[in-house]
Amino acid sequence: MKLKLFRWQAIVPLLLLMLLLFGVWLVYSDRVVEHTIEDFGAELVGARVDLESADLRLADGVLRLTGLQVADPNSPMRNLLEADEIAADISWEPLLRKKVHIQRAAMLGVRFGTPRTESGELENPSPSSGRLLREISDWADAVRIPPLGLEALRAVVNVDAIAPESLRTITQARAAVVFADSARQLWETELSGLNPQPLIDSARTLAERLRRINPLQLGLGGATQLVNSARGTLSDLGSTRDRIAALNNAVTSGVGNLTQRVRGLSAARQDDYRYASSLLRLPSLESPELSRSIFGEMAVERLRPVLYWLGRAERFLPPGLDPRRYRGPKRPRRSGVTKLFPEPQGEPKFLLELAEVGLQIGGSGAAAGEYTSRITGVTSEPAIYGRPLTAFISRTTGAEGSQNVRLNAVVDRTGSEIRDSAAISVAGIRLPQVDLNALGARLDLNQGSTNMRLDRTGGNIVGRWTWTSDSVTWSRLSETQIADTASSARGTVQQIGRDLLWRTVSSLRQVEIDVRFSGSVTSPRFEVGSNVGGAVARALREQLGAEIDRAQREVYARVDQLVNSYVSEASAKADALETEVANRVGVQLEEINVVRDELERALRRLIPRP
Amino acid sequence: MYGIFKLIQKLVATLNSEGTPGQVAAGIALGTIFGLTPLLNLHNLVALAIVLLLRVTLPAVVLGWFISVPLGFALDPLFDVLGQRLLDLLALTPFWTAVTNAPVLALTNLNNSVVLGSLVFWAVVAYPLFLLARWGVTRYRATIYQRLQRTKAYKAVRASKLYGVYRMFRPE
Numbered sequence: 153m154k155l156k157l158f159r160w161q162a163i164v165p166l167l168l169l170m171l172l173l174f175g176v177w178l179v180y181s182d183r184v185v186e187h188t189i190e191d192f193g194a195e196l197v198g199a200r201v202d203l204e205s206a207d208l209r210l211a212d213g214v215l216r217l218t219g220l221q222v223a224d225p226n227s228p229m230r231n232l233l234e235a236d237e238i239a240a241d242i243s244w245e246p247l248l249r250k251k252v253h254i255q256r257a258a259m260l261g262v263r264f265g266t267p268r269t270e271s272g273e274l275e276n277p278s279p280s281s282g283r284l285l286r287e288i289s290d291w292a293d294a295v296r297i298p299p300l301g302l303e304a305l306r307a308v309v310n311v312d313a314i315a316p317e318s319l320r321t322i323t324q325a326r327a328a329v330v331f332a333d334s335a336r337q338l339w340e341t342e343l344s345g346l347n348p349q350p351l352i353d354s355a356r357t358l359a360e361r362l363r364r365i366n367p368l369q370l371g372l373g374g375a376t377q378l379v380n381s382a383r384g385t386l387s388d389l390g391s392t393r394d395r396i397a398a399l400n401n402a403v404t405s406g407v408g409n410l411t412q413r414v415r416g417l418s419a420a421r422q423d424d425y426r427y428a429s430s431l432l433r434l435p436s437l438e439s440p441e442l443s444r445s446i447f448g449e450m451a452v453e454r455l456r457p458v459l460y461w462l463g464r465a466e467r468f469l470p471p472g473l474d475p476r477r478y479r480g481p482k483r484p485r486r487s488g489v490t491k492l493f494p495e496p497q498g499e500p501k502f503l504l505e506l507a508e509v510g511l512q513i514g515g516s517g518a519a520a521g522e523y524t525s526r527i528t529g530v531t532s533e534p535a536i537y538g539r540p541l542t543a544f545i546s547r548t549t550g551a552e553g554s555q556n557v558r559l560n561a562v563v564d565r566t567g568s569e570i571r572d573s574a575a576i577s578v579a580g581i582r583l584p585q586v587d588l589n590a591l592g593a594r595l596d597l598n599q600g601s602t603n604m605r606l607d608r609t610g611g612n613i614v615g616r617w618t619w620t621s622d623s624v625t626w627s628r629l630s631e632t633q634i635a636d637t638a639s640s641a642r643g644t645v646q647q648i649g650r651d652l653l654w655r656t657v658s659s660l661r662q663v664e665i666d667v668r669f670s671g672s673v674t675s676p677r678f679e680v681g682s683n684v685g686g687a688v689a690r691a692l693r694e695q696l697g698a699e700i701d702r703a704q705r706e707v708y709a710r711v712d713q714l715v716n717s718y719v720s721e722a723s724a725k726a727d728a729l730e731t732e733v734a735n736r737v738g739v740q741l742e743e744i745n746v747v748r749d750e751l752e753r754a755l756r757r758l759i760p761r762p
Numbered sequence: 763m764y765g766i767f768k769l770i771q772k773l774v775a776t777l778n779s780e781g782t783p784g785q786v787a788a789g790i791a792l793g794t795i796f797g798l799t800p801l802l803n804l805h806n807l808v809a810l811a812i813v814l815l816l817r818v819t820l821p822a823v824v825l826g827w828f829i830s831v832p833l834g835f836a837l838d839p840l841f842d843v844l845g846q847r848l849l850d851l852l853a854l855t856p857f858w859t860a861v862t863n864a865p866v867l868a869l870t871n872l873n874n875s876v877v878l879g880s881l882v883f884w885a886v887v888a889y890p891l892f893l894l895a896r897w898g899v900t901r902y903r904a905t906i907y908q909r910l911q912r913t914k915a916y917k918a919v920r921a922s923k924l925y926g927v928y929r930m931f932r933p934e
Contacts, residue, residue: 156817157816157817158815158816158817159814159815159816159817162814162815163815165814166811166814166815169810169814173807245865248865248866248868248869249863249864249865249868250862250868250869251868475849475855475858480874480875480876481871481874483800483802485800485834485835485838485876486838486839486841486842486876487876488838488841488842488845488846488874488875488876488877488879489842489845489846489849489874489875490871490873490874490875491846491849491850491858491873491875492862492873493855493858493859493862493863493873494859495859495863498863
């Protein structure tokens, strides 16, 4: 009997099964979309993204989301953004290629910074989110903010606190001495190994003999032997001269290196002066340094989210078209790695062509009013889309005052190099309060303006962020309110300084803070300028200048006392190396050259040229 | 409980008499795809359609699936490595680009290392597994089952009340 291959009667059950699966999809598609958005959003933001409901109608090409809450990764009990409703026109055809194309999206009822009932922190953040937060924390921890301590004044300066091993000059001087000793030993061994003196002496004797001899008396055989001997000696002299010349070059270069090291000790000593001053918490009298002391913590806190979002954009808006890797989907089995292969002539994986966001901030506060925003070209593969992301936000009407809010941003990742720029200008709104531990005061910036400009090219950023207000108010922080970082600066003497600082800043009504940052995206440098720093510098000079000078002189003298012997030893070693070894090598080289010339002249006399 | 009992009964019946050894072996080989590869993927829907449309022994499919589920979990690290190697092969980049951007094919998740690694592994072992299973079923029916039928224990079981219960549920 011939075995039948197909089970035709299974077609109907199979079709029924497909229908059943389709029915299941219809019932659960909204849940699937909801979970997908929540999971992808969490991966994108690095914090929880919650959605009340999703309604996908593929036949109409509409996706409607309600109750969106995006937690702030830097402050998990607050929402970065909350939207009542999002409506999007979605194409179904790209979905067959596992791509999402939204032609137009509108967000309604958008609010920022709303409180959350439960923490938005992720239980298992992705490795990239965790790494980014760690990198930013490491950067923030490594930022050096000079202390503004005054306890070293009006008291005996305890210079014993300056430990010799912590001074850079001593370390560098010791290294120079070690270098000098080892170089000297090496070169002397090499010079002894070469030992050119016997060769020089024998060459000199031979030259003398050649000068005195009469070639006619020697005969042909004797003259040939003497000439060959002279030529052999000349060859030996040549090779020895080459080796000594090589040694001479090494010695010259080494001595130069050592001299540079010794010269560098002056710069190291200046660093040590600064370091020792910071140990004793001597306040700087320079305005930039004081501004950094006063507003450094604030600048770090404000730059944290900027760096975080730059890092997130780095991951989800990468330049170029190289294949990208992501963690696979969550499932009982291993997730594995999902690798995306962008198609240069195709369509991006995700594209939001146009988003219009109508923002309304209610109430009668300074931020209240209506805003309009327009974002174009949000895509996961900018190089395929070929156009940069642009964002524009502007305030249309304000509830009070002459408020102005504008944001312009261009995120260009279409080429192989990142080129982004953003400018935010906010005027006439209520600026935040800032606790300034260094001053022991709280600054309420009240109504003012803030501007930020950020440009990124490749891995480097250049930016400036300013806050200006002419209606600031000050209040004193109690001892318990002052953060632990400044706790070491408490006490009676400190209180005297605090009183001085308070008298200085509390009369200021107009404040400008200017933070400029530049460098790599992961660890930028920054400088702070402020009229508060200038005012504090002037007050300190007037009130404490003489005492600071006295304390500083004591500190410098202690540093000098600790480092002088090491610097002298390093200088002496460098001089000795130059005068003894270098000169010896030079003399040997010169001697070989002289005797070589003598021998050549004597040889030419013996064999006159035609 | 009744369902499990019925299933075991069907599996034993499958090995003993239902279908040719080739049909049983094909069922086992096809069934392993559901256990070796992550279940909720499009290729398994295709595999299900094939299983239903071809005259393979369906209980053998379930047997193959059950046997391979723990194997799939255990071999996931291997599948991950194998899949990543294949996805990283520069020569295959144009192929993966075409597959992952093609309609419907893009939904197969072949660009996931575990899905790809396990599917390739199954494709490689499926035919040897089929041959092995066919030989095994033939041998079982020719030797072990025959000998089993002659044992006193088997006869005692057949005469027991338990076998009476089994016969009550035995498919006609």
